[in-house]
Amino acid sequence: NAGVTQTPKFQVLKTGQSMTLQCAQDMNHEYMSWYRQDPGMGLRLIHYSVGAGITDQGEVPNGYNVSRSTTEDFPLRLLSAAPSQTSVYFCASSSLKLGQNTEAFFGQGTRLTVV
């Protein structure tokens, strides 16, 4: 059972470049989300989705786009990378079904450096 899979694990970008961080889950979870982790700031929510075709902004959405065309996939796009986006990115998923465990499962993370 793979759980939540993120790719790539490491990435270096130049300022202004674009890229997509991939996230896939095989648990049929409705809820998926992206966080960034920075020292001393914990994890901050970037975007989230409660189901295919539905996305919404979190705490720090600027500079990031998301889409949810399928239940399994929730890619995060950086349109024009900036040094301030250097961070570790985590994808998470959880079930929204009543009575089911609403624990969030996290991917392994993507360490992104923008130079």
Added chain:
Amino acid sequence: AQSVSQHNHHVILSEAASLELGCNYSYGGTVNLFWYVQYPGQHLQLLLKYFSGDPLVKGIKGFEAEFIKSKFSFNLRKPSVQWSDTAEYFCAVSGGYNKLIFGAGTRLAVHP
């Protein structure tokens, strides 16, 4: 707005010492509460969670937490820490739609 405050950013203990990490949250409705642990270079793993019922929650690896509604607190405890508990610990709260709000984290270093 929801928020989570973790009292200590860095904690240093010797093996066998007792641990208590503070967590206070701000939220107006029914909440679910979590403690996650992140070992060096790894992703977050769930230590324990509180949804309802007994406010004293037991998790993995000997950790427990107590939900005190009147104090909006969910402190993490372990009677005797080990070197392998060296990690960063995050308290989190979720309200509707499982949207997790995290505290800033507490780095725990346990010395042999």
